Amino acid sequence: MNQAIRNSWIVAITLFALLFGSISYVQFFGADALNANPSNTRQLLKSFCSNRGPILVDGQPIAESVATDTDCKYQRKYNDPLLYAGLTGFFSKYAGQYGLEAAMNPDLAGTSNDAFFERISQAFTGSVPQGLSVELTIDKNIQKMAYDMIPDGVAGSIVVMNPKTGAIIAMVSKPSYDTNLMASHDKAAVGSAVAELTKIPGINLYGSSAYKQVYAPGSVFKLIDTAAALESGKYNKDSVLPNPANMSFPGMTYTLPNYAYGKCYTQTEASFTFALENSCNTPFASIALDLGQDAITAQANKFGFNDKSLGIPDQVVASRFPGSQGALDAPALAQSAIGQLNVQATPLQIAMMTAAIANGGKQMKPNMVQTVRTPDLKTVSSLVPEELRQSTTPEIAAQITDWMVSVVDNGIASQAAVPGVKVAGKTGTAELGDGLNNAWFTGFAPANDPQVVVSIVMPKVDVATGAQLTSPNASKLFKAVLNK
């Protein structure tokens, strides 16, 4: 009988051993995974009242946690919220988290591995735990200037970045909103603010950013056709392209008209220089039909289209080419090649494409976090420029740059010129019907030593307004960044 008792004891001890194992798993080995589980709101609930790290622009906090005298010890506060809503997003108990507040949460909340030693020392010194501070690459003056360039009532975006480092200098979108309304600890107030804001056309609380909104890119996409043409080997800088006033397709009634507002109609054949200067449609449509859909898609991907994994650090919405599944027929491919139909791009994507051309074909990873610091200002991490991909060869990039310079010098982007500086640029007008267009400008300066890329989109405007809001503003931004 005693042997059986001993055997039962072994069973009992085995049961306890299993418990030790499962507890060790839950509280130690699997704890990080459980804490990171998207359904786990514990860390989040805790951090609504905690001293989150600030988000800084030029040393000034644009988002900070200020002490309150309620049970909830800290309240998130956004300074100049309209200017920065598209970057900071918000950290709300009742409306979710968005933007940098969401993407940088582990650092801001002080729970990331980077903050590990900070947590330990705070535990020992008994000081109030504080998250890490996040300094942005944004230039406050440029940001303000760009924001003011978008007139009220136009849902435009402007991206200014450094093509050599990928650092974002300014990124603005309108219409904007006060993110403080989301961060309130008053549930009813947040609820009614959300209801009010969602009524305003153009406001998307979780997507009003230049890296979340997509627009038809129109003619700026022709730069990708050009790169694809040169890369195929079938074309060179002296190639002569067909430039019919209307492009017809065998067996179809649809015809693709050439661009109406330039000199395109003056000749039926065109060089790349002429086609780009005047933004003619049919030469690029014919390139796309010649090279085929796959070649254009491959080139678009090399410039960053269809990339679902990019974070700056917040997740960037992937730009789409051709934008619908499956093979395009000839008219659809022709329209897609000039950035119409289902092709969609974020303003950031257009800036990245331009930056790759500016940087000798090398596309740098865009980013807006310059440094992460502990509360006592020790640097935890800082921005290291990172090559994302080789978008095209340095030779092709240089060739396209030359053509873009002539677009500004002699072509339809002449208002982007800056005295004493060689500016490279390309405009775009994606037709939306009813006489409205997405007006684009994208370019960089100086062309011989690119320091700054500017991409502007002013959606749903008439051609004259679009022209006024794009190239002249780009010129001002070039001047401001280059101190001219």
Next chain:
Amino acid sequence: MSQLATVAKPRRNTELLLLLLALSVGIMANALVNLNLGRTFDNDFYTQAAILTGLSLAVHFTLRFRAKYADPVILPTVVALNGIGLAMIHRLDITTGDSAGPRQWLWTSLAVAAAITVIWFLKDHRILRRYTYISLVVSVVLLLMPLVPGISAGDVNGAMVWIKLGPFTFQPGEIAKITLAIFFAGYLSSNRDLILLAGKKIGPLQLPRARDLGPMIVAWLASVGVLVFQHDLGSSILFFGLFMVMIYVATSRISWILIGLALMAVGGFAAYQIFPHVSRRIDSWIYAFNPEYIADASFQVVQGLFGMANGGLLGTGFGQGSPETVPLANSDMIIAALGEELGLVGLFAVICLYALLVARGFRAALGTRDAFGKLLAVGLAFSFALQCFVIIGGVTRLIPLTGLTTPFLAAGGSSLLANWIIVALILRISDAARRPLDLSPSPSNEQQKEVPTL
């Protein structure tokens, strides 16, 4: 029958020393709760400290008078567990505004009084053997009570296991655990010769005769009945496990275990197929993190896991976590609450206390000289182990979560009462085990009936 020789020393002073240690654990825990949640040390704190000390000393002195050879580790272990439980329930009351604390204090006092009564009046555990069949009847009555209209408290959290007695609700199944153990011990100690010697042998397996399988079938039916009619999977596993370990210890036959496990597998599979509440429970265990279950069926266990993960290695400290976000944090999920605030380290210590308690129960079983005592001690000790496994395993998602109470920790009167009575019985048996031979009075002629050592 063999027994292990222990130097026959009372060891009551050792117990007193350990008791002071155990009391300081409980009282300090309560103090930490007050400190960390900004409560002042009002009269309640000192009253509670005094009550816990008084109750523990009352048991201690009862042992000095009535069972002076009892195991000195058991009482301090239980006092420590009970104290930690009271502190955690108090801590949860503060955040949730509940008032489970005072009720738990009341029940602790009642339970300790019951334990003292048992130790005082039950001079020898073998007396219980006379009540073998009465225990069976009592068990059946207790198990049926929650189904009787009038006193049934109806469906609480999906199970029909509660009765209403005036302002109190009570879980008679907890007491049935004791009476069933007494019945099994009495029945098996009387009939083990028959069960052992009769039956066909197939290979290494000695199969029991069909008629000897009777009690096994009855136990199985009772377990299944609890599951089917009361929707109480945890108690069902507990009763069946209790019976299995006792019949194994009585016969040393692995064949019984195999038959038992086979019956259980069949019953379990059938239950999974037939009863939606069982299949739902299993599915929400396997797919706990599926969006389909996470907000509803597995919400409780997943929130508990998040809490424990939040506590991590060292825990947040009493009052510093948010265990109140877990439903039923002070009863079914109290392990998750402790895990969050005391960490992996604290929870290891708590489980070590349980393992220690179970070990001392087994030690009493090894040491005592009569088959009835051995069976009863093993049954009761193993029921603690199994209960811990079922509930803690459920909370940590090792097995599906079922509604068993965590002994001594969880808020709940019936469980406290039953577990303190079990502790009294184990103390009584350990006293018999450790007492010098010549002092052992034999109220019956048990010893001659024992079969030689197996």
